[in-house]
Amino acid sequence: MCIAAGLVQYNRWADTIRNVNEELVFPKLSDQLETIAKIKIERSISDTRGSFVIEPFDNKWGIIQKGGYQTRDGIIRETLIGLSQLTYQEAKTQDPDRYSKLKLRDITKKGSEATRLVIEDNQGRIILDALFGKRLQNLSGGTPSIYMRKTNEPQSWLTKGELEIRNGVLDWLSVILTSIQRERIKRVLITSRDGNELKLTYDTTFERFEIENLPNDREIKSRFQLLNIGIIPENLLLQDVRPARLKVDPELGGARWETKDGLIINLSLAADTTTKNLWAAISVTIRNNDSEKVKKEAIDFKTALATIGRFTIKKQVGEDGVLFGTVTNGDVAEAIEAATKKDIDRRDITVPDIHNLGSFVAKIKLHQEVSAEVNIEVTS
Numbered sequence: 001m002c003i004a005a006g007l008v009q010y011n012r013w014a015d016t017i018r019n020v021n022e023e024l025v026f027p028k029l030s031d032q033l034e035t036i037a038k039i040k041i042e043r044s045i046s047d048t049r050g051s052f053v054i055e056p057f058d059n060k061w062g063i064i065q066k067g068g069y070q071t072r073d074g075i076i077r078e079t080l081i082g083l084s085q086l087t088y089q090e091a092k093t094q095d096p097d098r099y100s101k102l103k104l105r106d107i108t109k110k111g112s113e114a115t116r117l118v119i120e121d122n123q124g125r126i127i128l129d130a131l132f133g134k135r136l137q138n139l140s141g142g143t144p145s146i147y148m149r150k151t152n153e154p155q156s157w158l159t160k161g162e163l164e165i166r167n168g169v170l171d172w173l174s175v176i177l178t179s180i181q182r183e184r185i186k187r188v189l190i191t192s193r194d195g196n197e198l199k200l201t202y203d204t205t206f207e208r209f210e211i212e213n214l215p216n217d218r219e220i221k222s223r224f225q226l227l228n229i230g231i232i233p234e235n236l237l238l239q240d241v242r243p244a245r246l247k248v249d250p251e252l253g254g255a256r257w258e259t260k261d262g263l264i265i266n267l268s269l270a271a272d273t274t275t276k277n278l279w280a281a282i283s284v285t286i287r288n289n290d291s292e293k294v295k296k297e298a299i300d301f302k303t304a305l306a307t308i309g310r311f312t313i314k315k316q317v318g319e320d321g322v323l324f325g326t327v328t329n330g331d332v333a334e335a336i337e338a339a340t341k342k343d344i345d346r347r348d349i350t351v352p353d354i355h356n357l358g359s360f361v362a363k364i365k366l367h368q369e370v371s372a373e374v375n376i377e378v379t380s
């Protein structure tokens with residue numbers, strides 16, 4: 001095992017040494033990064049991954065075919081740095097009949113699996129034009145390799161570097177639409193196609209959603225489904241995106257989520273009459289008045305906690321003075337609620353490891369911008 005580990009470490013060290021001496025594939029690119037204004041990803045018309053163009057939109061990289069929707073954070077930088085650090089490893093075939101084995105067949109040929117990457121500067125000049133094919137992982141943990149050839153040149157190469165050309169357009173997009181923790185949700189309003197409304201509120205005590213307008217003769221059939229509806233903004237991801245040109249149809253229904261700090265997420269539906277697909281139009285607004293009100297309430301509650309000064313928690317203790325169990329955030333929440341008559345979400349409370357009697361400090365997040373520390377006294 002020691003010998004194997006030593007060999008792996010040597011291979012990684014040797015890779016590092018060779019990188020210094022190996023010839024860069026695109027030696028001028030590192031000095032041209034600030035001038036880049038367009039990146040073209042081109043593939044064969046038979047390649048389902050598709051072709052698209054990336055350009056700056058409002059100081060962020062976006063994809064033209066998706067209405068300028070922005071790319072994932074860091075993906076352009078990673079790609080350009082990967083290209084600028086790519087080095088030649090080994091010369092391969094110049095025979096066009098053998099390009100397909102390396103996935104380097106010209107993209108004008110049907111069945112080609114190559115990706116043509118064209119980069120232009122802010123003067124419209126092409127500063128990089130190359131085909132990229134099969135990518136090989138280094139099984140010893142070293143730097144991966146990729147087959148490539150410069151467009152209009154017959155020589156193909158095995159090159160080495162951390163370059164990864166993503167596949168379809170969605171692999172380049174920023175797919176996270178919202179990431180809002182469920183405890184921030186105050187109310188949910190779901191409107192069905194027939195116009196009926198379902199109103200949900202989040203119960204911090206039982207950590208679940210309840211139906212506000214549940215008729216007396218009805219009961220909740222599935223709390224799991226309620227949870228799924230309520231936490232949609234917690235991890236809302238897109239599957240595709242297009243410019244907002246379709247007309248929103250209120251008769252298709254919709255949804256609205258409101259947070260405690262005044263954030264409102266509206267989801268409306270629109271139908272594409274050509275493909276029969278439904279698309280969601282999402283808008284986000286902030287009610288400043290509500291936001292300021294919630295923040296003020298948090299500040300006032302922080303003051304109230306400081307005025308009370310100390311909260312007592314009783315625990316059983318053994319002969320050695322060690323507690324049976326420990327003090328949890330639930331224990332702290334119950335002590336605060338008993339003293340203030342105000343509900344508090346236990347998940348917003350951070351408690352140190354407590355296994356003995358004594359005085360301790362717990363931290364509470366009352367608002368996005370307001371936190372408090374409370375003194376707790378653990379007694380028997």
